[in-house]
Amino acid sequence: MVGAVQEDIVREWNGLETNGYESRAMTKPQPRAEESKWYEEEIDDDLKLCYALNSVLHRGASKYQEIALIDTKHFGKALIIDGKMQSTEVDEFIYHESLIHPPLLFHPNAKTVFVMGGGEGSAAREVLRHNTVQRVVMCDIDEEVVDFCRTYLSANWGAFSSDKLCLVFNDARAELEKSREKFDVIVGDLADPVEGGPCYQLYTKSFYEHVVKPKLNDRGIFVTQAGPAGVLTHREVFSSIYNTIRHVFKYVKAYTAHVPSFADTWGWVMASDHPFNLTAQEINERIKERVDGELVYLTGESLISSTVLNKSVCQSLQNETHVYTEDDARFIHGHGRARCALTER
CATH class of the missing domain: 3.40.50.150 (Vaccinia Virus protein VP39)
Structure with a gap:
């Protein structure tokens, strides 16, 4: 157990529902017994992390970013922005x-x-x-x-x-x-x-x-x-x-x-x-x-x-000698408005 405060947070996340947002949300997947849904995050050209899913609660795009809320088997509910994991209820x-x-x-x-x-x-x-x-x-x-x-x-x-x-x-x-x-x-x-x-x-x-x-x-x-x-x-x-x-x-x-x-x-x-x-x-x-x-x-x-x-x-x-400027920036792997990859295994 991670403590009373975190238990409260987990309970509150677990209470999340999608009613009232169904017009924009994806239908929750119902995988067959031999299948699992996965979220893939590309870390580099030759490296991906895969998270097994219970369901996809929401996918959509704003003017600036793509957003997804997914329910993972290992980390619970997770917020994804532009294909990058932002946070999960567990940690x-x-x-x-x-x-x-x-x-x-x-x-x-x-x-x-x-x-x-x-x-x-x-x-x-x-x-x-x-x-x-x-x-x-x-x-x-x-x-x-x-x-x-x-x-x-x-x-x-x-x-x-x-x-x-x-x-x-x-x-x-x-x-x-x-x-x-x-x-x-x-x-x-x-x-x-x-x-x-x-x-x-x-x-x-x-x-x-x-x-x-x-x-x-x-x-x-x-x-x-x-x-x-x-x-x-x-x-x-x-x-x-x-x-x-x-x-x-x-x-x-x-x-x-x-x-x-x-x-x-x-x-x-x-x-x-x-x-x-x-x-x-x-x-x-x-x-x-x-x-x-x-x-x-x-x-x-x-x-x-x-x-x-x-x-x-x-x-x-x-x-380190590099100084971040508008004309000389460094980036992590990926790009804006990335696609949230969902696959079946």
């Missing part, structure tokens, strides 16, 4: 606790938070567990994806209904540029940088330097998901994102965690112009004082240890 807490809680715990008193992306609502859910937070702006470009998640991901209904949440549908860059407000924490819960995707420009030096940093309050912290960070995958975008942010902020922390449904180690980068100098004990004290409910994954000790990278990844980050 999404690893990703979202790792993304949200480190910057909010290191900040002395985070009251305002801006979330770029985060359409499924899980990032906002974790932010709102902090009793210091008074206002959360969640800005996602794709209203159709958010509406779908707001309707069917019942684990996040509380976050979407919170009066502390301001939901905005816009390009995050445009929204930050026009905003007169500054924030204590800015979060990049964005899709991976894929060629033709909607947000690779939000990983560039110019964006971090001229848009993100000026919108942070004194002692503000920026954090972003930074893609695969395994021994064989960290050079795709993780090392470049880290090096790019290192050119903008004085103090930069890269950290990682294994996410089983991603079949890889995942990376995040946290940055500020003030040092990250809390001890594990101090982090645990802040968790106890600030966070509503028990965290399932993160402790002070695990947070500190997640910043200690293996030799291969550490050397790559220190030796």
